[in-house]
Amino acid sequence: MAKSYFGAVDEYGFERHEDFDYGSYEAFMSNYLKVLASRAQKWAILLGDDGKSVKRTTTVKRYVRKGIPSEHRPSVWMAISQAEIMKEQSPDLYQKILDGPFEKELVDLVKTDLPRTFPDNIYFTKEANHQTHLFNILIAYAHNNRVVGYCQGLNYIAGLLLLATKNEETSFWLLKVLVEKILPDYYTKTMDGLIVDIEVLSELVKSKVPDVHQHVINLGLPWAVITTKWFVCLFAEVLPIETVLRIWDCLFYEGSKILFRVCLTLIRQNRQKIMSCNDFTSLAECFKSIVKDYSALHCHEFMEKIFTVPGSLSNSTIIKLRERFAKQRREQQQKEPPR
Amino acid sequence: MATNRSGAAQRPNGAPQTKVCQFKLVLLGESAVGKSSLVLRFVKGQFHEYQESTIGAAFLTQTVCLDDTTVKFEIWDTAGQERYHSLAPMYYRGAQAAIVVYDITNQDTFGRAKNWVKELQRQASPSIVIALAGNKSDLAAKRMVEFEEAQAYADENGLLFMETSAKTAMNVNDIFLAIANKLPKSEGGGSAGAGGARRLGDAEQARSSSCCK
Ligand SMILES: Nc1nc2c(ncn2[C@@H]2O[C@H](COP(=O)(O)OP(=O)(O)OP(=O)(O)O)[C@@H](O)[C@H]2O)c(=O)[nH]1
Ligand SMILES: [Mg+2]
Numbered sequence: 126m127a128k129s130y131f132g133a134v135d136e137y138g139f140e141r142h143e144d145f146d147y148g149s150y151e152a153f154m155s156n157y158l159k160v161l162a163s164r165a166q167k168w169a170i171l172l173g174d175d176g177k178s179v180k181r182t183t184t185v186k187r188y189v190r191k192g193i194p195s196e197h198r199p200s201v202w203m204a205i206s207q208a209e210i211m212k213e214q215s216p217d218l219y220q221k222i223l224d225g226p227f228e229k230e231l232v233d234l235v236k237t238d239l240p241r242t243f244p245d246n247i248y249f250t251k252e253a254n255h256q257t258h259l260f261n262i263l264i265a266y267a268h269n270n271r272v273v274g275y276c277q278g279l280n281y282i283a284g285l286l287l288l289a290t291k292n293e294e295t296s297f298w299l300l301k302v303l304v305e306k307i308l309p310d311y312y313t314k315t316m317d318g319l320i321v322d323i324e325v326l327s328e329l330v331k332s333k334v335p336d337v338h339q340h341v342i343n344l345g346l347p348w349a350v351i352t353t354k355w356f357v358c359l360f361a362e363v364l365p366i367e368t369v370l371r372i373w374d375c376l377f378y379e380g381s382k383i384l385f386r387v388c389l390t391l392i393r394q395n396r397q398k399i400m401s402c403n404d405f406t407s408l409a410e411c412f413k414s415i416v417k418d419y420s421a422l423h424c425h426e427f428m429e430k431i432f433t434v435p436g437s438l439s440n441s442t443i444i445k446l447r448e449r450f451a452k453q454r455r456e457q458q459q460k461e462p463p464r
Numbered sequence: 465m466a467t468n469r470s471g472a473a474q475r476p477n478g479a480p481q482t483k484v485c486q487f488k489l490v491l492l493g494e495s496a497v498g499k500s501s502l503v504l505r506f507v508k509g510q511f512h513e514y515q516e517s518t519i520g521a522a523f524l525t526q527t528v529c530l531d532d533t534t535v536k537f538e539i540w541d542t543a544g545q546e547r548y549h550s551l552a553p554m555y556y557r558g559a560q561a562a563i564v565v566y567d568i569t570n571q572d573t574f575g576r577a578k579n580w581v582k583e584l585q586r587q588a589s590p591s592i593v594i595a596l597a598g599n600k601s602d603l604a605a606k607r608m609v610e611f612e613e614a615q616a617y618a619d620e621n622g623l624l625f626m627e628t629s630a631k632t633a634m635n636v637n638d639i640f641l642a643i644a645n646k647l648p649k650s651e652g653g654g655s656a657g658a659g660g661a662r663r664l665g666d667a668e669q670a671r672s673s674s675c676c677k
Contacts, residue, residue, distance in 0.1 A: 237495065237496050238517050240514045241496075241514055241515060241516050241517045242516070242517070243516075244512065244513075244514035244515075244516060276545070276547060277495065277517050277519060277543060277545045277548070278519045280517065281519070313547075314546075314547050315547070315550065316547055316548070316550065316551075320550070320551075345558070347554050349551060349554055350520070350521060350523075350554055350555070353519065353520030353521070353551060354519045354520040357519050357520065358519055362516075362519070405538065406525055406538060409523045409538075410523075413523070
């Protein structure tokens with residue numbers, strides 16, 4: 126293979142696999158580095174010399190959509206998501222929980238997943254220190270929110286927060302704001318919010334891309350099978366990392382509606398590919414490939430698309446659909462008591 | 465790529481016409497018992513000391529050859545944590561085979577496996593072929609579930625049973641082969657409904673790769 130300017134490990138510590146396509150990546154980065162440089166300048170002016178905390182204004186929203194420079198992500202995520210306020214209200218909370226004691230059952234659950242989180246990331250090896258930080262974040266959160274405890278999937282979110290912020294406590298607060306303020310009940314024991322949101326997405330696909338919706342149903346692949354990981358991991362471990370972080374920029378500002386925009390973009394812009402699958406296996410493979418292709422990698426263009434490709438999507442539509450499917454679910458559960 | 469037809473002709477003592485049957489198989493069992501590791505061993509011949517925890521489910525395919533039939537497995541490797549349970553029916557619905565996995569070093573996972581078997585017997589297709597896999601047999605020093613106990617339980621319930629190790633590869637191909645052998649490979653039945661295999665049409669057959677190495 127030709128020598129590349131880019132090494133065997135990416136800037137977040139992930140090993141690049143043998144089949145990593147350096148050519149495409151270089152083509153992408155040569156362009157994206159220019160974007161990053163220009164955004165860095167604009168953010169420097171916005172934030173000023175004293176590094177003041179940003180407010181939620183339309184200018185900031187526009188800036189966030191174009192990407193937060195990685196060095197500002199920790200503070201800007203904290204500010205725009207209101208995690209900062211939560212932290213100010215209980216500044217000692219994190220340390221206090223970590224003083225213990227911990228429940229053995231929760232400790233065992235979390236410990237099982239420590240070596241199974243990003244094993245191909247150099248910061249998450251046994252010798253590096255991120256496994257300890259990850260343990261602290263997850264165990265603290267499990268004790269802080271007993272309704273959620275530990276849900277698999279949170280390990281990837283907390284792990285990526287840690288890689289992006291390099292700070293344990295910041296990661297804890299961002300995890301807390303995601304689970305409690307930004308997302309409906311995705312991670313509780315019954316995962317009701319997740320199941321409802323998957324139905325909401327299915328309904329949105331049905332109205333916005335009806336032929337794809339019908340085709341996918343005809344081939345016997347439920348939307349939940351395709352999208353559970355998308356929602357649970359907020360695209361971590363699904364899309365390329367730079368794209369995930371750009372999505373999270375908007376997620377922290379604009380909320381969970383962004384997730385539907387991303388899903389709908391992936392589905393609509395790959396309409397041809399999906400429609401040309403004529404059996405179950407090729408369809409399943411198709412959904413694996415579209416999250417890794419050229420368009421998913423080109424995060425700047427991808428993030429522009431999520432605001433145009435799906436068409437209009439109002440908060441009230443999402444709220445109405447969520448209410449409708451939540452109600453349906455409750456009625457169903459009353460009819461057939463749980464196993 | 466060679467078409468299936470010519471692939472069949474090259475087989476040493478194969479019948480000139482190989483049937484290709486496609487089956488849906490689901491893996492169930494507690495988190496960290498080794499479901500993904502078994503699939504990785506079977507499909508790619510690999511083992512990772514640290515296997516990522518599965519969220520939702522992962523889909524893979526693998527083909528095995530029997531005397532006169534090529535069996536193509538569509539494999540759903542599911543998430544093991546209890547709270548993902550409510551999503552499981554989606555994966556075992558319409559499945560012709562299931563591997564219920566436990567970890568021989570952990571008694572709780574055996575209890576959980578029994579619950580999965582019960583649920584499959586009640587809710588899955590009545591003709592589903594169920595195999596029980598006692599995984600991590602390489603860790604015999606830490607064994608908590610006796611072979612005889614599991615064998616007796618499997619016999620009572622009409623399950624295939626093997627102790628496996630994704631790490632050493634012991635019995636991994638064998639358990640999939642045993643399932644393939646037990647599955648009904650009836651002809652004719654065109655519907656993908658419960659029970660019968662889907663016999664692939666000519667076009668589909670040409671596309672599906674031949675497995676005989
Ligand atoms: N010694 C030994 N370890 C194993 C074996 N199979 C799996 N493991 C290890 O056990 C851990 C869990 O394996 P996985 O395959 O991820 O388990 P899983 O059932 O898919 O777990 P979930 O995805 O969380 O449901 C991994 O770290 C594996 O390396 C085995 O046969 N022997
Ligand atoms: Mg797994």
